[in-house]
Structures are given as structure tokens and as C-alpha cells.
Amino acid sequence: MSFKKETPLANAVFWAARKGNLALLQLLLNSGRVDADCRDSYGTTALMVASYSGHYDCVKDLIMQGADINYQRETGSTALFFASQQGHNDVVKLLFEFGASTEFRTKDGGTALTVASQYGHTKVVDTLLKNGANVHDQLNDGATALFLAAQEGHVTVIRQLLSSGAKVNQSREDGTAPLWMAAQMGHSEVVKVLLLRGADRDADRQDGSTALFKAAFKGHNSVIEELLKFSPSLGLLKNGSSPLHAAVMGGNIRTVLLLLEANADPTLPNKNNELPADLTKSDRILNVLRPKILNGDS
Structure with missing residues (x-):
């Protein structure tokens, strides 16, 4: 201060x-x-x-x-x-x-509840909720207390907010949902909790990417493992690409293998008619993609 x-x-x-x-x-x-x-x-x-x-x-x-x-x-x-x-x-x-009063807001729309959630102060969150704080408070960009907690990986706060009625799929103005943000940040336990509480596994934001796509690009394998338990889309997304394309571009061979094991299709071209194999020069990744492609062709 x-x-x-x-x-x-x-x-x-x-x-x-x-x-x-x-x-x-x-x-x-x-x-x-x-x-x-x-x-x-x-x-x-x-x-x-x-x-x-x-x-x-x-x-x-x-x-x-x-x-x-x-x-x-x-x-x-x-x-x-x-x-x-x-x-x-x-x-x-x-x-x-x-x-x-819990009703006062900062210039960016912040409240006592949003900031306590962002910093993971579970006892404070509990006290605020018991004293009338609005679990649906949003910053000016639409980020909710749940969104901020998901971004920072505060699992206990997320459970508190969801138990108090927070909307698990409430997105920011740019379409980013708490699940997407948690996936991008690599918070696998948060992803697990959100999915179990009804988060839309295939919710996309304005750029057409999903939580799986972003996690695949980032190489967050523990997140991907949680998402795959809920059968997310492995096909072409609204951005014209697939999670497998994202994994190949990210360059993490374990990520590529996870998606192939989940039956991601390496023969599926993106909107530019590129196969996942066209997006890498890594011999290790090409070696795991090419047998699949040959089997698909045969």
C-alpha cells in the first residue's frame, strides 16, 4: 500500500x-x-x-x-x-x-470477496459469505470470484464459492470460463473439481479454443488426464484446429501420446489443410505420429 x-x-x-x-x-x-x-x-x-x-x-x-x-x-x-x-x-x-459493507467496489469492479478469493484466503471468504457478500460479484471484465480463484489455483476457495451458489460456467467477457483458465495455468486439482461440479468440458472462448486445446498447447499433462476422463472433443474446434495440433505445436511428446491414446486422429487436417505432423520438425513426435497415419491410410 x-x-x-x-x-x-x-x-x-x-x-x-x-x-x-x-x-x-x-x-x-x-x-x-x-x-x-x-x-x-x-x-x-x-x-x-x-x-x-x-x-x-x-x-x-x-x-x-x-x-x-x-x-x-x-x-x-x-x-x-x-x-x-x-x-x-x-x-x-x-x-x-x-x-x-461488502457492496463497495473498486474502480475495476473488485470487492472484498473477489480479492479474498484471488489471494486464497479461505477463512476470510467464509466470513464474507456469512456476512452477505455476493458470490456473483464480477470485475469490470466479467471475472467472478470463482474465476479468480480458479486462475490462482485455490481449490478450497473454489469449493466454498460453488457451495454458496457460484456459477461454474460463468465466463469473463471474452468468453473465458474458469475451467479454461485453470487448464491454461496447469491447475489439475482445480480442473478436477470444476468438472465434477458440472463445468462444460468443451466450452470455448472467443478465439475458439477449449480447455483441452490450451492444456495441450501448454503441455499440462495432469490437466489433460483430468479432462480426458470427461470425453472432451478431440476433433476440429471452432478455431479450425484440434487439440492434437495444439499438442504438436507445443512440442511435448507425452502430451501427444496422451491424446493419441485417447484416439485423437492424426490424419485430421486443420482449416489450413495441415496434418498435426506438418506442424513439427521433432523426429520423436513424428515417429509417434507417422505409424498412426500409415495405419489410417492403410
Whole structure:
């Protein structure tokens, strides 16, 4: 967290809040010469700083001194947002006791729940959901809390969100679903959980690629093994190519073998009339493709 101090006294209040120096903070606030809601030029308050830093006693003292719990700084962030971002569940609970709201959004659409999900703070996510956080919160680009958790590989948070009604196939504005993102990042356990909870194995995004296609290109074999359990499409996709083409371009021979074992067709040309074998110069990959092609031709 960065902030600009405006006066020496405000500077001291921010320092005390950041360091957790309760005695100094009380001395300054009780002097009557500085307000509990003193702010820097970004609108950052001492309560936000103490919440970000996880100093429970300082947070409580600032609240008792009249600090505005739901004040938003220039970016839209609140004390609850910062405490959630950093995983300070005791501070989050305290803020709720004094009326913190889950409804405030940052300029990019972020909420306390989206940021806690993104950083994998399971206890905070639980507290937020119990205090009315909307499991369907989305960033401005359409990314949900579930999407962000899937992107970062936070399996427990994903289970929490799904149990609270999160939509497993809710995609971002560009059509990217949580499953696709988890597959791209190589989070096999996340992929497994999402598939078991009804994720569309063949959902494609705007570029026509599926989770299997992306995992094949990246060589995420543990992800591919999970996807293959649900019989995803091995044929031509909307992007005019197949997962096997992607695997060959990615250059991971184990990936190629996995798809061949699942009956991917090496004689299937892409939209440019290219066979998978046309997309590599690797002798090892060509050697596993060519026998299949010859058998297909025969």
C-alpha cells in the first residue's frame, strides 16, 4: 500500500497505524489535534492502513474514535477490502461488527470477496459469505470470484464459492470460463473439481479454443488426464484446429501420446489443410505420429 502524508501529525498517525503502535496512535488521537479520519491525497485513511497491516487493536481504537468504516479511497478500496486482500480475518470480523459493507467496489469492479478469493484466503471468504457478500460479484471484465480463484489455483476457495451458489460456467467477457483458465495455468486439482461440479468440458472462448486445446498447447499433462476422463472433443474446434495440433505445436511428446491414446486422429487436417505432423520438425513426435497415419491410410 502506498500513500501520501499531508501533515506531520497525519504522518505520525499513519506510521502508528502501519506499525501497530497503539500507544502512539491513542496519544495522537486523544490530543484532539488530528482527526481519526485524516486522509492522504489518495483518500487513504489510518483505518485502511491498520486494516491492511492487520493491527486489530489499532483498527478497533480508530473505529471507537469515530473513523468511517466504509470510506472509499480514490481507487474505491475500503478498510474491509484491504483486510480481505491481506487475509486478516480477525480484522474482517471486527469491521463487520461495526457495520462494514461488502457492496463497495473498486474502480475495476473488485470487492472484498473477489480479492479474498484471488489471494486464497479461505477463512476470510467464509466470513464474507456469512456476512452477505455476493458470490456473483464480477470485475469490470466479467471475472467472478470463482474465476479468480480458479486462475490462482485455490481449490478450497473454489469449493466454498460453488457451495454458496457460484456459477461454474460463468465466463469473463471474452468468453473465458474458469475451467479454461485453470487448464491454461496447469491447475489439475482445480480442473478436477470444476468438472465434477458440472463445468462444460468443451466450452470455448472467443478465439475458439477449449480447455483441452490450451492444456495441450501448454503441455499440462495432469490437466489433460483430468479432462480426458470427461470425453472432451478431440476433433476440429471452432478455431479450425484440434487439440492434437495444439499438442504438436507445443512440442511435448507425452502430451501427444496422451491424446493419441485417447484416439485423437492424426490424419485430421486443420482449416489450413495441415496434418498435426506438418506442424513439427521433432523426429520423436513424428515417429509417434507417422505409424498412426500409415495405419489410417492403410
